[in-house]
Amino acid sequence: MTLSRRDILKSLAVTAVGGSVLRVIPLEAAQYAHRMVQAEKAAAETQQYTLKFFSPNAYKTLASLCNTIIPPDEESKGAVEAGAPEFIDLLTSENTDYQVALGGGVMWLDSTCIDRYEKAYLDCTSEQQKEILDQIAYRRNAKHDPSLGQGVEFFRFLRKLTADAFFTSEIGITYLGYIGNTYVQEFPGCPPVPERS
Amino acid sequence: MQVKRTPKPYDVCIIGSGASGGTAAKVLTEGGLSVVLLEAGPPILPERDYKEHMWPYDLPHRGAGVGGRWRHGTGDEFMAPNGAWEIEGEPYVSAPGSKFRWFRSRIVGGRTNHWGRIALRMAPVDFQVRSRDGMGDDWPLTYDDVAPYYDKVESYIGVFGTKENIPSAPDGIFLPPPKPRCTETIVKKTCDQLNILCIPSRLAILTKPHNGRPACHYCAQCGRGCITASNFSSSQVMIPPAEKTGRFTLITGAMARELVVGKDGKVAAVSYIDKATREERRIHARAFVVAASACESARLLLNSRSTLFPEGLANSSGVVGRNLMDSVGSNGGGHFPQLEKMPAHNHDGVGGMHMYLPWWKFDRKNDFLRGYHTEFGGGRGMPGVGDYDRLCDDFEGYGHSLKQECKKRYGTYIGFAGRGEMIPNENCYCEIDPQVVDQWGIPVLRFHWKWGDNEIKMAKDMQETYRAIVEAAGGIYLTETHEDGPHPYGIADGGVIIHEVGTVRMGERPATSALNQYCQAHAVKNLFVTDGACFVTNADKNPTLTIMALTWRASEYLLDQAKKGNLGA
Numbered sequence: 001m002t003l004s005r006r007d008i009l010k011s012l013a014v015t016a017v018g019g020s021v022l023r024v025i026p027l028e029a030a031q032y033a034h035r036m037v038q039a040e041k042a043a044a045e046t047q048q049y050t051l052k053f054f055s056p057n058a059y060k061t062l063a064s065l066c067n068t069i070i071p072p073d074e075e076s077k078g079a080v081e082a083g084a085p086e087f088i089d090l091l092t093s094e095n096t097d098y099q100v101a102l103g104g105g106v107m108w109l110d111s112t113c114i115d116r117y118e119k120a121y122l123d124c125t126s127e128q129q130k131e132i133l134d135q136i137a138y139r140r141n142a143k144h145d146p147s148l149g150q151g152v153e154f155f156r157f158l159r160k161l162t163a164d165a166f167f168t169s170e171i172g173i174t175y176l177g178y179i180g181n182t183y184v185q186e187f188p189g190c191p192p193v194p195e196r197s
Numbered sequence: 198m199q200v201k202r203t204p205k206p207y208d209v210c211i212i213g214s215g216a217s218g219g220t221a222a223k224v225l226t227e228g229g230l231s232v233v234l235l236e237a238g239p240p241i242l243p244e245r246d247y248k249e250h251m252w253p254y255d256l257p258h259r260g261a262g263v264g265g266r267w268r269h270g271t272g273d274e275f276m277a278p279n280g281a282w283e284i285e286g287e288p289y290v291s292a293p294g295s296k297f298r299w300f301r302s303r304i305v306g307g308r309t310n311h312w313g314r315i316a317l318r319m320a321p322v323d324f325q326v327r328s329r330d331g332m333g334d335d336w337p338l339t340y341d342d343v344a345p346y347y348d349k350v351e352s353y354i355g356v357f358g359t360k361e362n363i364p365s366a367p368d369g370i371f372l373p374p375p376k377p378r379c380t381e382t383i384v385k386k387t388c389d390q391l392n393i394l395c396i397p398s399r400l401a402i403l404t405k406p407h408n409g410r411p412a413c414h415y416c417a418q419c420g421r422g423c424i425t426a427s428n429f430s431s432s433q434v435m436i437p438p439a440e441k442t443g444r445f446t447l448i449t450g451a452m453a454r455e456l457v458v459g460k461d462g463k464v465a466a467v468s469y470i471d472k473a474t475r476e477e478r479r480i481h482a483r484a485f486v487v488a489a490s491a492c493e494s495a496r497l498l499l500n501s502r503s504t505l506f507p508e509g510l511a512n513s514s515g516v517v518g519r520n521l522m523d524s525v526g527s528n529g530g531g532h533f534p535q536l537e538k539m540p541a542h543n544h545d546g547v548g549g550m551h552m553y554l555p556w557w558k559f560d561r562k563n564d565f566l567r568g569y570h571t572e573f574g575g576g577r578g579m580p581g582v583g584d585y586d587r588l589c590d591d592f593e594g595y596g597h598s599l600k601q602e603c604k605k606r607y608g609t610y611i612g613f614a615g616r617g618e619m620i621p622n623e624n625c626y627c628e629i630d631p632q633v634v635d636q637w638g639i640p641v642l643r644f645h646w647k648w649g650d651n652e653i654k655m656a657k658d659m660q661e662t663y664r665a666i667v668e669a670a671g672g673i674y675l676t677e678t679h680e681d682g683p684h685p686y687g688i689a690d691g692g693v694i695i696h697e698v699g700t701v702r703m704g705e706r707p708a709t710s711a712l713n714q715y716c717q718a719h720a721v722k723n724l725f726v727t728d729g730a731c732f733v734t735n736a737d738k739n740p741t742l743t744i745m746a747l748t749w750r751a752s753e754y755l756l757d758q759a760k761k762g763n764l765g766a
Contacts, residue, residue, distance in 0.1 A: 068595055068596060069595045069596070069599065070595075070596075070599065070600050071596055071597060071600070073597055073600070083254070086257075087257075087258075087259060090257055090258065091258065091261060091264060091265045094263050094264035094265075095264035095265055095266075098264070098265065133595065137593055137594050137595050138593050138594065139593065155595075156589070156590065156593075159589045159593075159595065159599075160583075160585065160586050160589045160590075163584075163585040163586075163588075163589055163599075163603065164259065164261065164268070164582040164583065164584075164585070165259065166600075167580045167584065167585060167603065168252075168253035168254060168259040168260065168580055168581065168582055169253075169254050170252070170254055172580065173252070173253075173254075173579075173580055175600075175604060176580060176603075176604055176607045176608075177541035177577075177604075177607070178541075178577060178578075178579055178580055178607075179541055179542060179543045179544075179577075180416065180417065180543045180544065180545035180577075180578075180579060181250060181252065181416060181418075181545070181579055182250075182416065182543070182545075183414040183415075183416065184414060184415045184543065184545075185414070186415075187375045187376055187415040187543075187545075187546050187547070188376070188542075188543065189375075189376030189377060189378070190376070190377060190378055190379035190381075190382050190542075191379070191539070191540060191542050
């Protein structure tokens with residue numbers, strides 16, 4: 001591709017202004033421009049992500065947690081394939097509150113596992129990992145055992161960011177069945193609503 | 198420092214390029230006057246600035262913005278540019294005990310780049326409220342005075358809707374409405390059962406090609422800016438025809454600081470800061486149209502002190518900055534299990550509601566005065582960051598069950614937003630802060646705010662109504678509000694609904710108002726304040742359409758005065 005997106009958009013703008021008083025891009029041209037954006041995006045995606053906040057080890061733990069929160073299954077890929085670890089690392093690198101909550105959270109998890117199982121989280125058996133996650137995944141557990149409080153808060157926030165990343169990815173959007181973000185001539189209205197049971 | 202003067206005097210200088218400034222620019226230039234317009238922000242270029250049709254995954258932050266800043270508040274990274282609650286270097290202050298939020302758009306087109314395109318006429322009774330219930334004041338004009346200008350604005354910009362003959366929601370000149378979405382068919386059916394009015398909404402979005410602009414393509418992204426200009430924004434619809442006349446000069450990055458009064462008591466010039474060079478400049482004109490937004494316009498007048506006007510320009514009455522109003526806002530929403538069974542389908546539609554609830558209890562005595570309308574929406578929209586926060590907290594856990602629950606619940610929520618009339622009170626106003634200036638050296642506003650009892654009672658009624666609708670539809674109402682605390686019945690902080698008006702109000706008497714019915718200052722004949730500042734009351738109608746109608750009317754009056762030679766040299 002020789003023309004850049006900027007060139008295309010520039011040429012579009014000139015044609016549009018020439019034909020009308022209004023600064024309007026014709027529909028076909030706009031669609032074309034968006035396909036260009038997509039193509040550029042696809043080209044950029046082949047590049048390796050560079051870590052911005054987490055250490056390589058902590059990032060492995062983060063990715064493992066994301067994968068557990070929204071795993072791949074027969075219907076779709078999971079949060080890791082959807083880019084959750086990169087998204088969380090990027091936001092965390094820019095926000096000191098996130099750095100404390102998530103950077104500190106991963107360390108809390110490792111220390112707690114070392115106290116309990118004498119191994120960092122990633123080195124624990126899957127049974128041990130499940131045991132600790134089952135405890136920090138529910139707020140009610142912190143009521144019985146206040147020492148879980150910090151872990152519960154960490155997991156609560158991580159769950160939200162993982163859901164953010166998954167459901168805003170192409171994988172997640174397809175999984176949900178969102179249809180739209182497109183050009184339609186006529187809005188079709190509502191298919192019949194099933195009666196409530 | 199030497200002040201740079203522009204040699205060329207213009208007929209009219211407009212300050213602000215939003216709904217009001219854009220309308221004035223179009224009408225005045227087409228009427229034959231030469232116009233210069235100062236805009237504090239940069240120009241807008243749709244092909245460069247709009248993020249229409251991008252997916253969340255096209256941006257590394259997915260819409261959450263740097264550090265997740267948009268994740269924790271209103272708006273997102275996709276929004277049309279330069280609209281924000283906080284602008285770096287341009288602060289404002291809330292007085293102790295008050296909380297007021299001020300959304301500003303520093304860009305050509307102003308807040309019309311960001312608004313919801315809701316275009317509602319005020320009703321005849323809305324102009325005569327004091328005569329009806331003794332509170333507030335009557336306007337110095339009637340619905341019949343404004344109606345021809347509502348016609349002109351709607352005919353030009355394009356508004357969809359339907360004729361309904363509802364006294365609280367006058368009909369206009371409408372394009373056909375889009376078909377309802379599933380969420381809207383459910384709410385409509387339920388409202389019919391409850392005898393609550395639910396009708397097609399009235400939005401400034403084209404459902405047919407109109408005045409050279411193509412019809413909407415139903416991507417639901419009006420708030421991002423529309424590259425086909427199928428919705429209304431001043432930058433794409435009002436400014437271009439002004440430019441076409443050849444009598445229009447647009448100066449961007451120009452922050453108006455003070456209106457300078459001549460010996461004859463008229464405004465001679467505006468001093469502004471050129472943001473690029475930080476230099477002070479001055480523009481002379483025969484008349485000035487201040488349209489910087491209600492609070493910004495009040496700020497400019499209050500900062501324009503002179504021997505003739507020691508309390509601020511056109512402020513002999515002391516009303517400038519007073520009678521600040523926003524809309525009463527309270528939101529509620531619920532889960533509708535019947536939507537779980539909906540097959541996947543395109544639910545986008547226009548960038549806003551296809552149906553709404555006009556004020557329907559105008560025929561009975563209520564616990565409060567005046568009324569509110571209700572906007573609502575939900576369903577299978579494009580997923581965004583933060584959408585699953587609540588479900589994550591409610592469902593908890595992790596793994597397949599969480600993932601499946603998110604899918605099951607996707608698109609099954611409907612939210613309702615009440616927008617009601619606030620009665621002006623003496624505790625709500627803005628003034629110049631005695632200590633703080635912005636980065637341009639201009640003293641900033643300090644806001645005072647307190648809701649009255651009538652507003653709280655209205656918010657209570659909103660909550661009760663939305664619960665009733667959700668439950669009657671077989672849903673589960675999820676909003677919890679309390680009678681006391683900082684937000685009784687969920688009432689939003691002042692300014693949050695972004696309907697500020699009233700700060701330079703019009704009226705018949707110069708003792709209690711600053712402007713006449715043509716937005717012309719009683720005391721300064723070549724000064725017009727045409728934005729929401731001129732409002733006497735803040736009916737439950739989003740103010741933009743009325744701002745444009747009043748500006749159109751004021752501009753025709755100004756043209757007439759110019760023809761008669763009343764503007765001076």
